[in-house]
Amino acid sequence: MSTSTTSTRLSDPHAIPDRPEPRPFALVRHSLQLARRSLLKTMRTPEQLLDVTLQPMIFIAIFVYLLGGAIAGSTHDYLQFLLPAIMVQTIMMSSTVTGTNLNTDIKKGVFDRFRSLPIARSAPLIGSVLGDLIRFVVAITVTLGFGYLIGFRIGTDPLQLLAACLLVIVFGFCLSWVSVLIGMLVREPGAATGLGFLVMFPLTFGTNMMVPTDTLPGWLQAWVKINPATHAMEAARALMLGTPDASGPVLKTLLWSAVLLVVFAPLAVSAYRRRT
Amino acid sequence: MTENVIDRWSPAPDPAAGEAVTAARDGAAIVMAGLSKRYGDVTALDGVDLVVPPGAVCGLLGPNGAGKTTAVRILSTLTRPDSGTALVGGIDVTRDPDEVRRRIGVTGQRTTVDDILTGRENLETWGRLYHIGVRTARRRADELLEQFGLADAATRMVRQYSGGMRRRLDLAVGFLLRPQVLFLDEPTTALDPHSRNEVWQVVASMAAQGTTVLLTTQYLEEADRLASQIAVLDHGRMIAQGTPDELKSRIGGHRIDVVLGGDGAVARTARGLARVVGAEPEVDAAASRISVPVRDQVTTLHDVMRWLHDNEVEVEDVAVRRPTLDDVFLSVTGHGADVGRAAA
Numbered sequence: 001m002s003t004s005t006t007s008t009r010l011s012d013p014h015a016i017p018d019r020p021e022p023r024p025f026a027l028v029r030h031s032l033q034l035a036r037r038s039l040l041k042t043m044r045t046p047e048q049l050l051d052v053t054l055q056p057m058i059f060i061a062i063f064v065y066l067l068g069g070a071i072a073g074s075t076h077d078y079l080q081f082l083l084p085a086i087m088v089q090t091i092m093m094s095s096t097v098t099g100t101n102l103n104t105d106i107k108k109g110v111f112d113r114f115r116s117l118p119i120a121r122s123a124p125l126i127g128s129v130l131g132d133l134i135r136f137v138v139a140i141t142v143t144l145g146f147g148y149l150i151g152f153r154i155g156t157d158p159l160q161l162l163a164a165c166l167l168v169i170v171f172g173f174c175l176s177w178v179s180v181l182i183g184m185l186v187r188e189p190g191a192a193t194g195l196g197f198l199v200m201f202p203l204t205f206g207t208n209m210m211v212p213t214d215t216l217p218g219w220l221q222a223w224v225k226i227n228p229a230t231h232a233m234e235a236a237r238a239l240m241l242g243t244p245d246a247s248g249p250v251l252k253t254l255l256w257s258a259v260l261l262v263v264f265a266p267l268a269v270s271a272y273r274r275r276t
Numbered sequence: 277m278t279e280n281v282i283d284r285w286s287p288a289p290d291p292a293a294g295e296a297v298t299a300a301r302d303g304a305a306i307v308m309a310g311l312s313k314r315y316g317d318v319t320a321l322d323g324v325d326l327v328v329p330p331g332a333v334c335g336l337l338g339p340n341g342a343g344k345t346t347a348v349r350i351l352s353t354l355t356r357p358d359s360g361t362a363l364v365g366g367i368d369v370t371r372d373p374d375e376v377r378r379r380i381g382v383t384g385q386r387t388t389v390d391d392i393l394t395g396r397e398n399l400e401t402w403g404r405l406y407h408i409g410v411r412t413a414r415r416r417a418d419e420l421l422e423q424f425g426l427a428d429a430a431t432r433m434v435r436q437y438s439g440g441m442r443r444r445l446d447l448a449v450g451f452l453l454r455p456q457v458l459f460l461d462e463p464t465t466a467l468d469p470h471s472r473n474e475v476w477q478v479v480a481s482m483a484a485q486g487t488t489v490l491l492t493t494q495y496l497e498e499a500d501r502l503a504s505q506i507a508v509l510d511h512g513r514m515i516a517q518g519t520p521d522e523l524k525s526r527i528g529g530h531r532i533d534v535v536l537g538g539d540g541a542v543a544r545t546a547r548g549l550a551r552v553v554g555a556e557p558e559v560d561a562a563a564s565r566i567s568v569p570v571r572d573q574v575t576t577l578h579d580v581m582r583w584l585h586d587n588e589v590e591v592e593d594v595a596v597r598r599p600t601l602d603d604v605f606l607s608v609t610g611h612g613a614d615v616g617r618a619a620a
Contacts, residue, residue: 026407033404037390040401044392044433109386113449116352116382117405118374 027126030119034127038101039134051097052139056090057146063210064150071211076151083147084164084236085209090139091172092204092229096196098132098176099183103192106184106275122269129176136172140165155242164239167253171232174257177264184271203229228256303366305330305457305488306351311360312512313346320346322512323360328505330456333479333489335499335520337604338509344492345385347509348461351490352382365456381450381458381487385465389445391435395426398434402449420448424478440471444478451482458482460491464498476501496600500524508604516608527599527607530573532580536564537592545589552583558606570596 042048060083068078102125105111114124144152154161178199183192206223207230213221224230231252238246306328313321321343328334336344349355350362353373362369365379389398396417403413421430424444434442443463450458463479464472479502483489493499499506500520508516508523516523534549536542546559546566553576557568570576577596584591 029407030405033401036404037393037401040397041390041392108388109384110388112354112384113382113388113402114405115354116377116380118377119405 027120027123030123031126031130034124035130036127038128038131042131042134048097049135049138052090052094052135053142055093056086056139056143059089060086060143060146060150067210079147079150079152080155080241081237082210083143083152084240085207085233087140087143087164088168088171088229088233088236089204089209090143091136091168092175092200093197094135094139095132095172095176096179096182096193096200097135098129099179099181099196100189100192101132102128102180102183103186103189107189121273125180125269125272129173129180132176133169133173136169140168154240156240160239160242160246163250164236167239167250168232168236171228171253171257174261174264177261177268180268181264181271184268184275203227207233209233228253228260231256303330304328304363305332305365306334306490307361307363308347308351309361311347311350311362312358313343313350313355314358319512321350321357324509324512324514326507326514326517328488328490330488331483331486332505333483333491333503334505334507335503336490336492336507336509337494337496337499338492339494339605341511342509343512344509345461346512348382348459348490348492351457352380352459353377354382379456381453381455383447383450383458383460383463385461387442387446389434389442389449392433394431394433395421395437395441395445396430398445399448399452403452406453408453416452420451423481424448425474438471439467440474443467443471443475447475447478447482451487454485455487457488457490460489462492462494464493464495472498496604497598508608510605510608516604523604524599527603530570530596530598531567531603532570532577533593533595533597534566534568534580534584534591535593536566537590541589542566545584545587548583548587549580552579564592 060079063082063086064075064079068075068082072078072081105124105128111124115121179192179196182195182199186192186195202223206220206227208216208224209229213224213230216224231249235246235249235253238244238249304327306326308324308326311321311324312319324343324347326334326347336347338344346355350357351364351369353369353376356370364376367375367379369376389395390401393401396414399417399420400410400413403416404410406413408416418427418430421427424447426441426445426448429437429441434445437445447460447463450460460479464475467475476498479489479491483502489502491499491502503520506516506518506520506523507514516526534545536545542559542561542564546557549557549566549568553568553571555569557566559566568576568580573596577594581594584594
């Protein structure tokens with residue numbers, strides 16, 4: 001834009017409203033706007049995506065080539081068993097980033113500015129969670145791509161694969177609210193990361209991700225069977241490999257997702273209100 | 277105050293509300309009446325009254341912990357007061373915060389712009405949150421970048437900005453909509469003198485466009501430079517209010533500080549200088565410093581130097597300086613500004 005047009009527009013009193021008018025669907029619009037900000041920031045700092053790019057590849061390589069032969073007798077068989085679960089694990093670990101980023105924003109005073117705007121209180125939180133969905137998409141793409149490269153093949157059809165991916169994203173979205181709550185409760189961004197991992201470790205590793213449930217001691221089996229992550233991993237396996245029947249685990253995963261969302265989203269929003 | 281005024285504005289009348297109501301009716305941009313806020317044992321604000329007319333620039337002056345930030349947070353709807361009334365644009369901040377938020381811009385002590393976005397992207401992002409539409413937001417971003425001297429840096433990431441540029445961008449965000457009232461909390465803290473000057477120009481240009489500005493500062497010079505009205509806060513109380521000229525005539529103008537070398541006869545020199553300038557100097561015996569008020573900078577400085585020379589006083593340092601916040605506090609409260617106190 002040239003300087004001359006800028007100055008004529010400057011003098012136009014109708015160019016800029018002196019106050020924003022209320023518009024319909026404000027929460028949705030503001031959340032999407034803030035999701036865009038979060039997305040833009042992620043794209044600008046690709047190193048922030050290491051946990052959803054390099055990390056799943058390393059995990060796959062370690063587990064498959066180091067342990068696969070011993071556990072499953074064949075690295076290829078083990079890859080088939082492991083990969084859908086690694087996809088879920090990567091997304092769960094990655095969900096902790098949302099809480100860390102929010103905590104950083106609060107410390108920087110960005111949320112004070114949000115709160116001095118006529119936008120819904122929860123919009124910055126929703127926007128942040130939505131913006132981080134891109135991380136899940138990257139995680140899935142990398143995991144599947146790398147898996148295919150070293151020999152993973154789906155036993156079903158592309159539609160069921162797509163369903164598996166969507167299900168994992170929905171699960172990740174609902175689980176993100178746990179991370180948001182942590183981000184609201186702790187004082188330092190570093191603590192949000194630390195506590196997030198502390199919560200995610202028993203959830204991700206306390207599953208049948210690496211070995212079948214019936215090889216575990218009884219007390220651990222009990223935990224594995226109620227762990228929502230187990231259901232998500234089983235659902236992903238079933239949808240990608242075709243065995244066993246997918247409907248049970250899929251339904252349980254969706255139910256757990258709903259429970260996580262209904263419990264943790266309101267808790268996170270209310271912690272946010274108290275914090276700021 | 278009359279019955280119906282109270283009915284209309286203040287269903288729960290408190291003693292201060294009457295004044296606030298009258299001021300709001302007179303169209304004041306900002307009204308604080310009997311405003312109090314405590315954080316645990318700390319009283320951040322203790323019955324503060326202030327009226328700022330529309331279009332004015334009000335400087336809220338005080339040391340750390342005086343309650344400046346608390347006042348701004350209450351007025352910008354971020355904190356609720358314990359008692360008293362706060363009106364912005366005639367609207368009660370506790371009763372209709374959303375309506376207040378539609379009228380204000382806020383820039384806090386910490387800059388809130390995103391390092392890894394460009395200057396333009398930062399403005400556009402915030403512009404969209406103000407519902408001004410993608411195209412208007414883009415246009416307004418360009419206008420502001422131009423106006424705030426950031427046009428050349430529009431496509432650079434904020435990470436590469438200097439402190440002053442970053443602060444100006446942050447101010448531009450607060451000014452996206454030409455708000456009716458703008459709150460700036462210590463806009464030049466931690467900036468070098470050059471950047472400080474740039475920020476002052478920007479603030480002055482915002483005020484020139486009709487926006488009422490309330491800015492907090494620890495620097496008398498800053499309030500003097502920008503404000504048409506100065507209010508001095510101390511320990512949560514308003515201890516002085518008026519125009520910069522009124523305040524300065526109360527504390528006097530420039531001063532000359534003389535620091536004696538060696539053992540230097542401080543008392544004798546102080547008496548001598550008192551005769552030279554015709555006013556009582558302040559003496560800090562421990563630091564061998566004598567501070568004399570100045571009527572006419574050049575003549576007084578000349579007289580002082582000649583007297584020191586004629587009397588063969590061993591001098592380590594002589595400096596002409598502007599009055600500081602400390603001088604304001606000395607003259608108003610009799611004690612210094614006590615700058616080290618915890619921030620409110």
